[in-house]
Amino acid sequence: MRHAGFRIALKLVVRQGQVQEVPTDLVVVNLFEGVKKPAGATGAVDAASGGAIARALAAGDFKGKLKETLVLYPGEGAAKRILLIGLGDPAKTDLDKVRQVSARAAKRARELGVASFATVAHGAGIGGLPAKAVGQALAEGALLGLYRFDRYRGEGTKKKAEEERGRLAEVILVENDRRRLADLQEGVRVGAIIAESTNFTRDIAAVSGPDAHPEAIAKTVAAMAREVGLKCTVLAKKEIEKLGMGGLLGVNQGSAREPRFVVLEHEGSKSGAPFVAVGKGITFDTGGISIKPADKMDEMKSDKSGAAAVFGFLRACALLKIPQRVVGLAPLTDNMPSGSALKPGDVITAMNGKTMEIINTDAEGRLVLADALSYAARYDPAAVVDLATLTGGVVVALGNQTSGIMGNSEELMARLEASATRTRERVFRLPFYEEYDRLVDSKIADVKNSGGRPAHAIQGGKFLERFVDYPWVHVDIAGTAWDDGARPGYNEEYSPGPATGAGVRLLVDLAQNWKPMPKVKKST
Secondary structure, eight states, rough: OOOSSSOOOOOEEEEEEEEGGBBBBEEEEEEETTSSSSSHHHHHHHHHTTSHHHHHHTTTTOOOOOOOOEEEOSSSBBSSSSEEEEEGGGGGGGGHHHHHHHHHHHHHHHHHOOEEEEETTTTTTTTTHHHHHHHHHHHHHHHHHHHOOTSSOOOHHHHHHHHHHHOOEEEEEESEEEEEEHHHHHHHHHHHEEEEHHHHHHHHOOOOOOSSSHHHHHHHHHHHHHHTTOOEEEOHHHHHHHHOHHHHHHHHHTOOOOOOEEEEESOOOOSSOEEEEEEEEEEEOOOOOOOOOOTTTGGGGGGGGHHHHHHHHHHHHHHOOOSEEEEEEEEEEEOOOOOOOEEETEEEEEEOOOOOOOOOOOOOOOHHHHHHHHHHHGGGOOOEEEEOOOOOOHHHHHTTSOEEEEEEEHHHHHHHHHHHHHHHHOOOEEEOOOOGGGGGGGGGSSSSSSOOOOTHHHHHHHHHHOOOSEEEEEEOOOTBBBEEEESSSSSSTTTOOSSSSHHHHHHHHHHTTOOOOOOOOOOO
């Protein structure tokens, strides 16, 4: 499988010097909302340009609102063009605004057809934000914002688009203060790894047809693992059968393609219990016998977004050399209707021996996750987080801007919430009271896979809870993993879609800030 999107041909350079002295096709500087006279690096560029920025401000052409842009052609100075970009209200400056501004600037530069541009470190000076974090946000914004999924466009179409836009090849981050230089460089390095890993996830989530079969995805992931130094084990159907993974085999039994179970391992430490990430990998979901409506079924190729996020997360862990053992698990199969397909009323047995009554074959994700969560127990994990496009119910509850979380560990949920704040991959705790348990109680088996419409998202979590005995949180990314145009204003500058890569930056931040976990305390 060729993944053109995640390796964006963009060189990120950090250089010490005066930004106004850099010969460039375009220089990017900023202003906060309400500023009447440019200062700092923006003031220096203004002086070198003969007052072009000051004149624009005096004419009222620029207000400094967040992501507002104005292109100036000064006729003086080292830069052929100046891109002025707004930082918004200085009292509300944060790293996500830097990420948004960086994405907007990079896309505007591409629209202008320049091959290279120079930029200041937005927010690191007057904004007072930490230089390393600013460098990371700048790299993430540019690389995430420039992403395009063009896997299936014809070569002629892609070539014409590149000719019309030009090919942006280099971003030069110019910093005058030597004390900030090393931190900016490290931040850019980290941000580039995280962004490329997110774009890898986006590509995996968006591919379809022959590129999306379990064996094809497993081969792509194995190749990535070899490249970055991860241990990769791919279990085929016979090995899955030996493990007794009845959930994965049950969902797969209507398919013409065999399943795969992918295990990725990052040995960041020789000791300590590992952190395990589990991802739902339904490569295409028709709903099976309980078939879905035709409307938007094309988007069901995105039902592998949880597995894709785990793959991108492990890639980042390897390249960032996260000092913690990390394991990624992903069951892969499609969910197809056929004469051999799983039927409502069937009872199947998960890897841990628990029996599952099938009420609705479109509630298949929890069946494959039951096996993956059971498999995770063999690592005696410090904690487990699963990511899954599990329910339409979470979209009804939270829309397309927030992922729902639930689990048995208050500490792990609090850590995810902190990571969500830092990355702006928002999460929200759903109630997880014991009273919800009865929704998945079965009269003929240990658990049933659907209890109807009430508390649908919570039902999914309650089903999965039956298969864990370690600190665990379930993240339902059904609303956040795919952008069908229903996410206005949410990360829109650096999440151009269709696949968003939801979960990668969230888990990377969790791993970067990892510390020993306390024992499980039941959520109430």
